[in-house]
Amino acid sequence: MATADDRADAVRVLLVEDHDMVAEALRLALAAFPEIELVERANSLETGVAAADRLRPQVVLLDRRLPDGDAIEAIGRFAPARVLVLTGDANPKITARLLDAGGAGLVLKSGMIEDLAAAIGAVAAGGIVIDRELLPSGLTAREREVLSLIAAGAGTERIAGELSLARTAVRDHIDRILAKTGARSRLEAVAYARRTGLID
The missing domain is CATH 3.40.50.2300 (Response regulator)
Structure with missing residues (x-):
């Protein structure tokens, strides 16, 4: 006890x-x-x-x-x-x-x-x-953009700059991507998205 x-x-x-x-x-x-x-x-x-x-x-x-x-x-x-x-x-x-x-x-x-x-x-x-x-079956257009940049090797700063977002907004998008894909890391989310056709 x-x-x-x-x-x-x-x-x-x-x-x-x-x-x-x-x-x-x-x-x-x-x-x-x-x-x-x-x-x-x-x-x-x-x-x-x-x-x-x-x-x-x-x-x-x-x-x-x-x-x-x-x-x-x-x-x-x-x-x-x-x-x-x-x-x-x-x-x-x-x-x-x-x-x-x-x-x-x-x-x-x-x-x-x-x-x-x-x-x-x-x-x-x-x-x-x-x-x-x-888990939803898809990502929003913005989440796909963020995930595509992650797949290209971009970090939070670069994603924020390319998409004209605050760093906190980028982190929020990443949290949502991880939740929706059931992934435990950015790399796992990218692998899942490629397997399922969410990103190219």
Whole structure:
């Protein structure tokens, strides 16, 4: 059993889930991971936002559908916490909405608890995690331009100059490309895009 010392450096997580049985199952399952501390559970967007303001969690584990609204539309209200959305809907169109709203991750409720724990750790560290079943099939025109320049060996500075973008915007595009392709690095994203015909 995890002790207080084990959880000293744990990722602080707020769970926002309206179904008691699901919330309790997640609480019990995540208790097996000492690197995760579930600080509180809320059952609506409003109570979740209030809890996030009070507790300042690193990650908010947010159910996609809640009684008082669509979780994706409310992602910005949980800042500065990183938001990982749980969904039962395996529809890749959700992914673009989540990324546009500033979400850090999207995972299916049907997944393994070990994968959820890994996703929590990854988003807490600044990454973006999208379940492979929820990856969109294509990139936007701008994302293709950025990826083509990466494939040509360009770094962030050069991409920013050639496309007249701020460096932060370039990094945002790269984060989206990695999320959409399921890649862990720029080189892996280029390899995936060439295999699938996303870029030449």
